[in-house]
Every structure is written in C-alpha cells, then in structure tokens.
Amino acid sequence: MTTLALTVTDSATMLRRNLKRAVRYPGLTLIVAALPIVFLLLFVYVFGGTLGAGLGLPSGGRAEYLDYVAPGILVLAITGGAQGTAIGIAMDMTEGIIARFRTMSIARGSVLTGHVVGAVIxxxxxxxxVVAVALLIGFRPGANAVEWLAVAGVLAMTSFALSWLSIAMGLHTKTVEAASNLPMPLMLLPFFGSGFVPVESMPAALRWFAENQPFTPIIETVRGLLTGTAIGSSGLVATAWCVGIALVGYLWARRNYERRPAR
Incomplete structure (x- = not known):
C-alpha cells in the first residue's frame, strides 16, 4: 500500500475508535445540543417578543425572532462542540493513549485526523x-433542498475549522481542566456578532468588532441560505475565515503533537 493509502486506513481506524467512544459516552454529544437548546428556548420565549418587535419586521414577534436567532444558535452549538474536542484530545494525552499510539506502526497524522473527523460527525x-427542537417550536425556514445542503456544508466547514483549532488547544494545555477552559472564549463570539441582534443596533466600537470577527459572516451566510435571501460576500468571507482557522489550527496542532511528549 502507498503512504497515502496507509494514512487513510489508519485515519479510518482512529475515526472508528472516536465514534465508538462517542456512542459509549453520549453525554458529550448531548452537551453539544443541550446548552444551545436552552439558549434557543430562553431567547425565543423570554426575550423573543421584545427582540422580535425590535427587528423592524412587519409582524415582529417570537416567530420572526426564532427565524432570526436559529442560525446563531447553530453556530453557538459548534463552539460548544469545540470544547468537547479539546477535552477529548487532552484526555488521550493525560491517560497515555497517545504514547501508546506513538509506539505503534501507524501514520502519526491519523490520530489527529480521527479526532477531527469524529468531532465533526x-x-x-x-x-x-438543535434543528429538530427549533422546528418543533415553530422554526419555518424557506430554504429549498439545495440551500439546506449548502447550510450543512457551511456548518460542517465551520466545525472542521474549529475542531482543528480546539485539537491544538487541547494539545497545548497540560491538564484536562485547562483544555476545557481554553476554548470557552469561542462560545462568547456569537453573542458579540449578528447571532442574536443585528450589528446595526450596536455601538460603533462593538459594531466594528462584530462586523470583523469570524462568526458574523458565517451566521449571515447560514441565515441567508435558510431564509432564501441573498448572502452577498458573506459566503466568501466565511469560507476564508474557516480556511484560515483550519490552517492555523492544523499547523499548531501538528507542532504540539510532534514536539510535546505524551503525558
């Protein structure tokens, strides 16, 4: 077999290992959805009436605000998944599993690849x-089948980029506790973007930050696709951000994996 074929085979093996662990410990998957669902219900049923009216829609209210906030909640869920990914790789490091893998005749990059692909799934x-709950409480997007596929692609692309970054963070830290804390700022960024209120309603300095941080174009792309409206340059900007984050995360993760001894 060629080197590429061996790497793919070893990565598939590492992926199966991570998926089996996800099935064995479903709490991590539920954590990805639980907090975003809580925020969804909170913002729709507690703040939705007021915030919906403030969006300036003809019949502003909870229903309109649900359509507006759902894309932000989906991106928020991805940031929560990044925290779980960092915890998972840190656990492997502290429990010595990575050290065992290093003594085996497997492609070194397959360990990280298995973690990333498993995290995306x-x-x-x-x-x-999260989408199922949103639909149950009245979320009615106007997207067609192609636009739904595009939404899935954007969300998967975002998850892929953040997974590489969170893998790097998990490898960088010395304890599982530190690994759980380092990605937490990522969970705050959707709140300081267009996830919950339009950026036009923010003060000038905060508006500038919201317009120039990575999650705003991602949220706007998902929102435009779900509502069937034009996304303008948001799609290209979101893709550029994801490529940049994935590249930085990959290089940082590979450097940490190669240079740091397994604990």
Missing part, C-alpha cells in the same frame, strides 16, 4: 437535535 449530530 458528533457536532453535526448535535446540530440535528
């Missing part, structure tokens, strides 16, 4: 739960 399952 686990996150997409969690997002499915």
């Amino acid at each position: 686990q996150t997409m399952v969690g997002l499915t739960l």
Whole structure:
C-alpha cells in the first residue's frame, strides 16, 4: 500500500475508535445540543417578543425572532462542540493513549485526523437535535433542498475549522481542566456578532468588532441560505475565515503533537 493509502486506513481506524467512544459516552454529544437548546428556548420565549418587535419586521414577534436567532444558535452549538474536542484530545494525552499510539506502526497524522473527523460527525449530530427542537417550536425556514445542503456544508466547514483549532488547544494545555477552559472564549463570539441582534443596533466600537470577527459572516451566510435571501460576500468571507482557522489550527496542532511528549 502507498503512504497515502496507509494514512487513510489508519485515519479510518482512529475515526472508528472516536465514534465508538462517542456512542459509549453520549453525554458529550448531548452537551453539544443541550446548552444551545436552552439558549434557543430562553431567547425565543423570554426575550423573543421584545427582540422580535425590535427587528423592524412587519409582524415582529417570537416567530420572526426564532427565524432570526436559529442560525446563531447553530453556530453557538459548534463552539460548544469545540470544547468537547479539546477535552477529548487532552484526555488521550493525560491517560497515555497517545504514547501508546506513538509506539505503534501507524501514520502519526491519523490520530489527529480521527479526532477531527469524529468531532465533526458528533457536532453535526448535535446540530440535528438543535434543528429538530427549533422546528418543533415553530422554526419555518424557506430554504429549498439545495440551500439546506449548502447550510450543512457551511456548518460542517465551520466545525472542521474549529475542531482543528480546539485539537491544538487541547494539545497545548497540560491538564484536562485547562483544555476545557481554553476554548470557552469561542462560545462568547456569537453573542458579540449578528447571532442574536443585528450589528446595526450596536455601538460603533462593538459594531466594528462584530462586523470583523469570524462568526458574523458565517451566521449571515447560514441565515441567508435558510431564509432564501441573498448572502452577498458573506459566503466568501466565511469560507476564508474557516480556511484560515483550519490552517492555523492544523499547523499548531501538528507542532504540539510532534514536539510535546505524551503525558
């Protein structure tokens, strides 16, 4: 077999290992969906009437606000998945599993690849739960089948990028506790973007930050696809952000994996 074929085979083996662990410990998948669902219900049923009216829609209210906030909740769920990914790789490091893998005749990159692909699959399952709850409480997107596929692609792309970054964070930390804390700022960024209120309603300085951080174009792309409206340049900007984050995360993760001894 060629080197590429061996790497793919070893990565598939590592992926199966991570998926089996996800099935054995479903709490991590539920965590991806649980907090976003709580926020969804909170913002729709507690703040939705007021915030919906403030959006300036003809019949502003909870229903309109649900359509507005759902994309932000989906992106928030992805950031929660990144925290679980960092915890997972940190656990492997502290429990010595990585040290065992290093003594085996397997492609070194397959360990990280298995974690990343497994994290994306686990996150997409969690997002499915979030979408199901949103539909149950009245979310009615106008997207067609192609636009739904595009939404899934954008969310998977975002999860892939954040998974590499969170893998790097997990490898960088010395304890599982630190690994659980380092990705937490990512969970705050959707709140300081267009996830919950339009950026036009923010003060000038905060508006500038919201317009120039990665999650705003991602949220706007998902929102435009779900509502069937034009996304403008948001799709290209979101893709550029994801590529940049994935590249930085990959290089950082590979450097940490190669240079740091397994604990």
